[in-house]
Amino acid sequence: MSGILATPVILSHLLIAQVLQEGDLAVDATAGNGHDTLFLARKVGPRGKVYAFDIQEEAILKTRERLRQAGLEDRVVLLQKGHERLREYVPERIKAAMFNLGYLPGGDHKIVTRPSTTLAALEQVLEILEEGGLVSIVVYRGHEGGTEEGKELCSFVANLDHKKWDVVKIEHPNRSLESPFLIGIQKKVAGGS
Amino acid sequence: MSGILATPVILSHLLIAQVLQEGDLAVDATAGNGHDTLFLARKVGPRGKVYAFDIQEEAILKTRERLRQAGLEDRVVLLQKGHERLREYVPERIKAAMFNLGYLPGGDHKIVTRPSTTLAALEQVLEILEEGGLVSIVVYRGHEGGTEEGKELCSFVANLDHKKWDVVKIEHPNRSLESPFLIGIQKKVAGGS
Numbered sequence: 001m002s003g004i005l006a007t008p009v010i011l012s013h014l015l016i017a018q019v020l021q022e023g024d025l026a027v028d029a030t031a032g033n034g035h036d037t038l039f040l041a042r043k044v045g046p047r048g049k050v051y052a053f054d055i056q057e058e059a060i061l062k063t064r065e066r067l068r069q070a071g072l073e074d075r076v077v078l079l080q081k082g083h084e085r086l087r088e089y090v091p092e093r094i095k096a097a098m099f100n101l102g103y104l105p106g107g108d109h110k111i112v113t114r115p116s117t118t119l120a121a122l123e124q125v126l127e128i129l130e131e132g133g134l135v136s137i138v139v140y141r142g143h144e145g146g147t148e149e150g151k152e153l154c155s156f157v158a159n160l161d162h163k164k165w166d167v168v169k170i171e172h173p174n175r176s177l178e179s180p181f182l183i184g185i186q187k188k189v190a191g192g193s
Numbered sequence: 194m195s196g197i198l199a200t201p202v203i204l205s206h207l208l209i210a211q212v213l214q215e216g217d218l219a220v221d222a223t224a225g226n227g228h229d230t231l232f233l234a235r236k237v238g239p240r241g242k243v244y245a246f247d248i249q250e251e252a253i254l255k256t257r258e259r260l261r262q263a264g265l266e267d268r269v270v271l272l273q274k275g276h277e278r279l280r281e282y283v284p285e286r287i288k289a290a291m292f293n294l295g296y297l298p299g300g301d302h303k304i305v306t307r308p309s310t311t312l313a314a315l316e317q318v319l320e321i322l323e324e325g326g327l328v329s330i331v332v333y334r335g336h337e338g339g340t341e342e343g344k345e346l347c348s349f350v351a352n353l354d355h356k357k358w359d360v361v362k363i364e365h366p367n368r369s370l371e372s373p374f375l376i377g378i379q380k381k382v383a384g385g386s
Contacts, residue, residue: 003325003359003379003381003382004208004211004212004327004379005208005327005359005360005361005377005378005379006359006379006381011361014207014211015197015198018197018207019197132196134197134198154366157366157367158366158367159367160367161367162365162367162368165367166196166198166199166365167198167365167366167367168198168204168363168364168365168366169363169364169365169366170361170362170363171361171362172355172359172360172361172362173347173350173351173360173361173362174350174351174352174353174354174355174358174360175355184198185198186196186197186198186199188196188199189196
């Protein structure tokens with residue numbers, strides 16, 4: 001049994017699960033092998049909807065197969081599009097979004113997320129995020145460009161207005177400096193404490 | 194309504210609530226105004242037990258009154274003792290422990306937790322922590338000595354064996370460098386993944 005602090009992915013699910021409810025809308029900005037898409041699809045239930053993006057056909061196929069096996073295809077819109085075009089395909093406000101940066105596990109390690117498109121997607125997600133809604137970003141640093149992407153993201157979130165956004169950075173201080181970390185962003189409720 | 198990422202205290206309760214169950218034993222290493230003691234007392238239920246430490250009589254009285262109002266005095270052992278003497282008073286294994294460092298809110302700001310006794314208490318807590326058990330430490334940096342205490346703690350947890358301990362440091366990157374942060378430590382289950 002893995003502990004609740006074991007990985008950034010486990011922690012991201014813990015945070016998202018606190019806010020995402022049946023009937024909600026959510027985005028998986030990096031479908032990859034479909035683990036997060038499946039997690040979101042379960043949480044939003046049959047009345048909810050998940051938009052899942054990935055530029056790689058392999059990722060879309062794997063995610064579709066995973067959803068099919070779980071019988072949860074009905075509530076997921078799979079999009080083989082760059083997540084920087086998110087607003088073209090997500091017309092509604094969302095309650096949660098998940099990013100899992102870097103390359104597709106088991107796929108071509110040269111195809112990685114890039115800071116410019118990652119930040120463009122994140123900005124669009126923040127625009128359509130409901131009050132109380134939450135975004136998780138798992139950042140890997142082991143691959144080429146990973147450290148740089150992590151730094152640009154940290155710089156971006158450090159500049160988010162603390163009156164509007166609660167932002168956390170969650171690291172594992174007793175692991176390698178290249179170990180992945182998690183960023184969580186929650187939109188404050190206006191008039192809330 | 195505060196968000197789940199709003200403060201280190203809210204996050205500490207979220208983490209502790211994942212592992213602490215009815216009938217468990219827990220420690221509040223810094224009873225203070227009694228908020229964490231009350232939280233732990235509710236979680237462990239009538240069959241559980243909470244040991245709460247504070248060197249200040251004012252803190253013990255406030256905590257006792259808070260427990261009395263909630264009708265939860267029965268399961269709490271209040272100890273006006275330094276938490277560095279924890280092992281003298283806690284003979285059993287525990288599932289969770291909470292630290293809230295710095296001074297007593299509303300009390301004498303010159304009476305603060307100190308790195309040497311904080312680390313002594315933390316070491317003793319880790320010795321008696323059950324597998325899967327969790328420790329939260331909210332670290333304040335605004336007062337004199339606070340920054341130093343935070344650094345010593347970070348250095349200590351960075352050296353915990355990653356094969357035995359999952360450790361997280363949770364910061365708010367869009368706030369002041371003096372804003373409080375949270376450390377979470379979970380003891381891995383032997384033979385677990």
